[in-house]
Amino acid sequence: MSTLSFDIAHLLAGGMLLVSFMMIYQTRLYALLNVFALHAVMLALSVAWQAVVQDAPHLYVTAAIALFFKAILIPGALHRIIQRMGIHRQVEQVVGTGATMLLGMGLVALSTVLMLKLTSGSDALAREDLAFALSIVLLGFLMMITRRNAVSQVVGFMSLENGLILAAAGAQGMPLVVEISVAFSVLVAFIVIGVFLFRIRERFDSVDVTVMDDFRGEKR
Amino acid sequence: MSFPFGPVELILGIPAVAAVLLAVLPGYRLTSWLNVGASLASFLAAAALLVVGRPAPSAFFLIDELNIVFVVLNTFVGFTAACFSAAYIAHELETGRLTPVYLRFYHAMYQVMMFGMNLVLVTNNIGLMWVAIELATLSTVLMVGIYRTPEALEAAWKYFILGSVGIALALFGTILVYLAAQPVLGEGAAAMVFTNLLPRAAEFDPMILNLAFVFLILGYGTKVGLAPLHAWLPDAHAEGPTPISAVLSGLLLNVALYAVLRFKMLMTANPETLAPGPLMITMGLVSLIFAALMLYRRRDIKRLFAYSSIEHMGIIVFAFGMGGPLANFAGLLHMVMHSLTKSAIFFSVGHIAQIKGSQKTAEIRGLTHSHPALGWALVVGVLAIAGMPPFGVFMSEFLIISSTFSRAPFLALIFVAGLLLAFGALLMRLTGFAFGEPTGNLQPVKASMAPLYIHMGLVLLAGIYLPGPMVAWFQAVARLLG
Numbered sequence: 001m002s003t004l005s006f007d008i009a010h011l012l013a014g015g016m017l018l019v020s021f022m023m024i025y026q027t028r029l030y031a032l033l034n035v036f037a038l039h040a041v042m043l044a045l046s047v048a049w050q051a052v053v054q055d056a057p058h059l060y061v062t063a064a065i066a067l068f069f070k071a072i073l074i075p076g077a078l079h080r081i082i083q084r085m086g087i088h089r090q091v092e093q094v095v096g097t098g099a100t101m102l103l104g105m106g107l108v109a110l111s112t113v114l115m116l117k118l119t120s121g122s123d124a125l126a127r128e129d130l131a132f133a134l135s136i137v138l139l140g141f142l143m144m145i146t147r148r149n150a151v152s153q154v155v156g157f158m159s160l161e162n163g164l165i166l167a168a169a170g171a172q173g174m175p176l177v178v179e180i181s182v183a184f185s186v187l188v189a190f191i192v193i194g195v196f197l198f199r200i201r202e203r204f205d206s207v208d209v210t211v212m213d214d215f216r217g218e219k220r
Numbered sequence: 221m222s223f224p225f226g227p228v229e230l231i232l233g234i235p236a237v238a239a240v241l242l243a244v245l246p247g248y249r250l251t252s253w254l255n256v257g258a259s260l261a262s263f264l265a266a267a268a269l270l271v272v273g274r275p276a277p278s279a280f281f282l283i284d285e286l287n288i289v290f291v292v293l294n295t296f297v298g299f300t301a302a303c304f305s306a307a308y309i310a311h312e313l314e315t316g317r318l319t320p321v322y323l324r325f326y327h328a329m330y331q332v333m334m335f336g337m338n339l340v341l342v343t344n345n346i347g348l349m350w351v352a353i354e355l356a357t358l359s360t361v362l363m364v365g366i367y368r369t370p371e372a373l374e375a376a377w378k379y380f381i382l383g384s385v386g387i388a389l390a391l392f393g394t395i396l397v398y399l400a401a402q403p404v405l406g407e408g409a410a411a412m413v414f415t416n417l418l419p420r421a422a423e424f425d426p427m428i429l430n431l432a433f434v435f436l437i438l439g440y441g442t443k444v445g446l447a448p449l450h451a452w453l454p455d456a457h458a459e460g461p462t463p464i465s466a467v468l469s470g471l472l473l474n475v476a477l478y479a480v481l482r483f484k485m486l487m488t489a490n491p492e493t494l495a496p497g498p499l500m501i502t503m504g505l506v507s508l509i510f511a512a513l514m515l516y517r518r519r520d521i522k523r524l525f526a527y528s529s530i531e532h533m534g535i536i537v538f539a540f541g542m543g544g545p546l547a548n549f550a551g552l553l554h555m556v557m558h559s560l561t562k563s564a565i566f567f568s569v570g571h572i573a574q575i576k577g578s579q580k581t582a583e584i585r586g587l588t589h590s591h592p593a594l595g596w597a598l599v600v601g602v603l604a605i606a607g608m609p610p611f612g613v614f615m616s617e618f619l620i621i622s623s624t625f626s627r628a629p630f631l632a633l634i635f636v637a638g639l640l641l642a643f644g645a646l647l648m649r650l651t652g653f654a655f656g657e658p659t660g661n662l663q664p665v666k667a668s669m670a671p672l673y674i675h676m677g678l679v680l681l682a683g684i685y686l687p688g689p690m691v692a693w694f695q696a697v698a699r700l701l702g
Contacts, residue, residue, distance in 0.1 A: 118427040119399070126399060137392060141385065153381065160388055167395050173407025174398055175347065 005053050012046035013132035013166060017108065020139040020159060024104055025097045029082055029089045029151055033075045036155050040070035043162045047169045050129075059169055066165065070158065078151060092148040100146050107138040129170030136163030227272065228281050230265035231291065231338050234258050239331035248313055248323060252306040255327045259302040262334065263295040277415045282344035285697045290341045290478050293556055297470045297563050298334050300671035304567045305330070305463035307668035311574050312461070322366055326461070333359040333467070337475045347412045349479060350387070350394050353443065356472060357383045364460035375455035382452040386442025390479075393435030397486070400428040414482065421489035429487065430494045436483045437499060443476035445530050446537060447507035457526035458579065462570030465522055469529040470563035474555055477533070481540060481701060488543075488702045500541030501631065507534030508638035515645035520579045521569055524649060525562065528605060531642050532558040538635065539620045540701065542627070548698035550619035557612040557679055558605070564675035565601040568594050571667040572653075576660040581649060586658030591665065597672050599654050604679055606646045607639060612682030 019039045026032040044067035051059035082089065093100070115131035140160025144153050168174050225233065238258035245251055269291065274283040283291075309326070312318040318326065336356030343349050361383065365376030398411055404423045405411040421429075442449040457465040480500075487496045511531035518524040536558065539551030571594055572587065573579045587595030604611035617639065624632040 114431070118431050119425070120427075130396075130399070134392070137388065144381065144385070150377075157381070157384055157388075160385075164388060164391050164395070167392060171395055171399050172402055174395070175409040175412060 005049075009046065009049055009053060010128065012042060012049055013129055013170075016042040016046060016162070016166065017132055017135055017139075020136050020163075021101065021104060023143060023155070023159060024100050024139070024146075027091050027097075029091060029149070030079065032091060032152060032155055033078055036159060037071045037075040039159055039162055040066055040075075043166060044071065046166060050169045054172060056173065062165065062169060066162070070162070074158065078154075082151065091152050093146055094148060095146045100142065104139050104142055107142060108135040111135045111138055126170055126172060130167055133163045133167035133170060136160070136166060139163075226275050227265045227268045228275060228283060228342050230268075231262055231295065231342060232335060234262045234265065235331040235335035235338065239328045239335060242331060243324060243328035246320070246324065248310065248320070251324065251327050252309060255330060256299070256302045256306055258331060259295070259299040259334065262338070263292075263299040266291045266295040277344055279409065279413055280344055280348065281342050282415055283342060284700070285693065286481070286700055287341045287478065289552065289556070289694070289697060290474060291338065293559055294337055294341060294471050294475070295334075297559055298337075298467065300674060301463050301466050301470070301563060301567075302330070303671045304466065304570065304668055305461075307666070308461065308463055308570050308574070317367060318461075326363065326366060329359045329363050330463075333363070333472075337471060340475050341478060344414050345409070345412050346394050346397060346414060346417075346482075349482075350391055353390070353440070353476065353479060354387050356475065357387060357443065360456070360460075360464065360468060360472060363464045364456045366461060367459070369459070371455075372459040375452075375459035379452040379456040382442060382449070386439045386449065388439070389435050389442070390439025393432045393439055393483075396428055396432035396435060397483070400424040400432060417486060418489055421486050422491065424490055426490055426492035429490055433483060433487050433494070433496060434499075437480055437496075437503070440476045440479045440483075441503060444473055444480065444537065445507075445533050446503045447510045447530065447534065450507070450511075450530050453530060454523045454526040457529070458520050458522040462522070462566055462573065465526070466563040466566035466570070469526070469566060470559040473529065473533050474559060477536065477555070480537075484540070485701060497541045497543050500537050502541075504534045504536070504538030504541055505631070505634055505638070507531065508538065508635065509534075509641070512638045512641035512645065515642055516648075518649070519581050521573065521581055521584060521653070522566075522579050524581065525565055525569060528642065528646065529558075529562055531638070532562070532605070534638075535617070535620065535635075542620075542624060542631075543702060544623065544627075545695065545698045546623040547620060548701045549694050550616050550623060552694050552697055553682070554613065554616035554620065557616055557682060560675045560679050561601060561605045561611070561613060564672050564679075565598065565605060567668075567672045567675075568598045568601060571665065572598065575663075575665050578660070581652060583659055584653050586654075586656045588654045590658035590662045593669060594665075594667055595654050597669065597676070599650060600676055601672075602646055602650045604676065606643045610680065610683045612679045615683050615686075 016039060019035060019042055023032060023035050023039065026035055044063045047059055047066060048063040051057060051063060095103070111134035112131045115127060115134055119127040119130065137160050140156050140158075140163060143156030143159065147153050147156060235258060238254065242251055242254060245254065269283060269288055274288070275281065277283070309318065309323065313320075313323065333356050336352050336359060339352035340349055340356065343352060361376050361380045364379055365372050397417070401411040401417055401420075401424060403425075404420055405416055410416055438449065442452075445453040453468075457468060460468075484496045484500070487493050507530055511527045511534060514527045515524060515531070518527060532554070536551050536555050539547045539554060572584060572591075575591065575594075576584050578584070587598060589595070604613055607614050607617045621632055621636060624635060
């Protein structure tokens, strides 16, 4: 593999990681959605680049799904939901931005060390892609944990799925079945979430998850 | 045989067609009968696998000794739970907790869930397995939230978030398995087919396989309900309709466990990897002890039995982690016994909660006086699940303890301590439920007792006498698991 194509793959995957960090310090929901759309665009680009490098045309489909569905459709729909439901537009954080950023850096270091050490036998592109992918997955988790707001948890979950698709695209010749199904399951998941958001609105007049905690079936 | 569809196609096809039909057909009477009929037909198709012989493994389907046990059990409990559900749902419609639209949705989702679980069990492709588990999870999330009360929504949301996180971890593990297999088996779909992976697992990179297994056991372990990752389980059991609690405890946990076992087989086939045993033993014991302690503080009857499910999944994972022919045999037997007993308990709990109009333990008293049939059925069920002889659960627990004592006496002590703790908690609660001054509604009710009697009869039979062919069959599976 030429050095140039290798470097471009790195650049794109690294760009995704950077955008993941950008999502952590957003304090307004609309801005968060815009950054998430950027994340999906980066994903589409890196999957498309993998399609070129691996000469695997089916990956273009995955890239297209990422671009149209995740970068345009979902952020647009969430925008409308926030507007229509009049959701509080601040992102409520459990842990402060600075501490979350530090934790995120620790997670990236952890996943890089882990992946590079363990997969020393496989080819360089796959393993470094995997290291990036694991970092993005872990940052997605971090975001889900440190946010109270249901919408930002959903965004965290979707950025996590983006990391998974990056990993699947990086694995040489991984069958199409899986990729389409990943995209499909995101679709299903989104419908589920959409339904939930509306029901939650009906019942609580808020999408703050802590409000729901008051209704725990079992008080101690 | 010149039959257009084999049993495997029927096991998948019947629930899929039934789901579509149930989504469009109106009326309670028609749809609940269709639901029962479709479940019975799937069970018969699964039973036919035992009679007509197994189809050869293809790129998509694999039927071997291991998954036949799961498939038959899955479709059987699916059928009895559908019978129970018909009676249960009738009451929910009368009280207005479910509207006709939601009823249609409920029945369709029931069959989608059966389809998903059956697909997990018969598929030969690890990618497809993951998709099917996701499908089964999403359909159960929707059913848990079906009552739309604040509690049900919170439970469904929690289940959804934790379930997705687990599923994401499992997908990462699946990708890693592919990555380990790809240099050996070549690119493409062949490197995701389980029957291709297993014979050549010894050539895979052991480090990648190790990492993959850690992700897989954490991911699918979330769905099994193992201790640090169990938080979704009690809520999902308590807030959804009771037939779903029965199916969750009796089936969905097993299905996730099946996925773990498949990957464990892959790990043991490669001598250079980490032994998966210690990891599973630790998670099993932690779940057992933790759940046993949590049983003491429960104030909600469905939550109580949900924690008991965590405890029993801990026992089963512990047994499979110990490995060896005897412990594997015992683990498998325990899994079957737990499915039958726990779903029977949920059947009776469902009717009890409907009679009393509450799930609070404090409001359920003196059942053997007010409703003798249900009350005594609950007593028998709880005694069986607590591990009293002569029931099958006692047999399997005894086998696990004796095989552990001969190999690791210290672990056996912890294990027995956990069992005794759980036993005490269950007995303490049981005396409250069954005896004393009856509370609440004393009217006799129409309950569907047949599924309950069938399950408990089978558990009792297994405790007294296991037929020879069944023992030989389970032993073959135990050898397969290594």
